[in-house]
Amino acid sequence: MQNKRREIDNKIQRDNLIFENLLKVKEFVNAKAVLCYASLEDEINTDSIINFALSYGKITALPKCLNNKGIMSFHSITSLNELKIGSFGIREPVNSKTDFTDFGNSVVIVPALCCSPDGYRLGYGGGYYDRFLADYTGTSICLCYDSLITDEVIRGKFDIAVDIIVTDSRVIHIQNGGKNG
Numbered sequence: 366m367q368n369k370r371r372e373i374d375n376k377i378q379r380d381n382l383i384f385e386n387l388l389k390v391k392e393f394v395n396a397k398a399v400l401c402y403a404s405l406e407d408e409i410n411t412d413s414i415i416n417f418a419l420s421y422g423k424i425t426a427l428p429k430c431l432n433n434k435g436i437m438s439f440h441s442i443t444s445l446n447e448l449k450i451g452s453f454g455i456r457e458p459v460n461s462k463t464d465f466t467d468f469g470n471s472v473v474i475v476p477a478l479c480c481s482p483d484g485y486r487l488g489y490g491g492g493y494y495d496r497f498l499a500d501y502t503g504t505s506i507c508l509c510y511d512s513l514i515t516d517e518v519i520r521g522k523f524d525i526a527v528d529i530i531v532t533d534s535r536v537i538h539i540q541n542g543g544k545n546g
Contacts, residue, residue: 380413381413397471398469398472401425475505477509511535
């Protein structure tokens with residue numbers, strides 16, 4: 366799946382379509398806080414999402430990996446300039462001394478290599494987001510190229526489905542998504 370994602374054609378155009386489709390998701394538009402990841406080069410670009418959230422005055426928080434046991438915390442930022450390469454080569458907030466923990470009226474943007482139409486996703490195997498989602502009460506949104514939606518994703522007993530999938534061609538609202546999936 367990583368190779369298939371690396372070979373996505375018209376990546377910039379597809380990333381822009383995903384961003385445009387995300388703007389159609391009322392949970393995202395109405396959220397007071399946006400929890401997002403800083404994308405790697407071959408992932409769907411999230412910089413436009415982060416900049417949008419910041420420009421509209423939304424609390425914008427990104428994760429820091431705290432250890433190699435799947436634990437992360439979110440830290441609010443005011444600019445992409447506050448990010449530096451951290452764990453696993455991922456841009457993380459720096460100089461943030463406190464965790465962002467007020468998840469009321471928030472959405473979390475979740476990364477994926479691929480996902481299934483029922484909201485399950487294949488990540489990188491560390492379980493960071495599944496551990497976070499286990500206690501998260503807001504709306505979870507996965508970004509995925511439409512060509513990487515697969516009929517089924519092998520999942521473990523701790524995997525949690527997302528509530529919404531946003532692709533370059535559509536928005537999929539998962540019936541009974543999240544912890545009810």
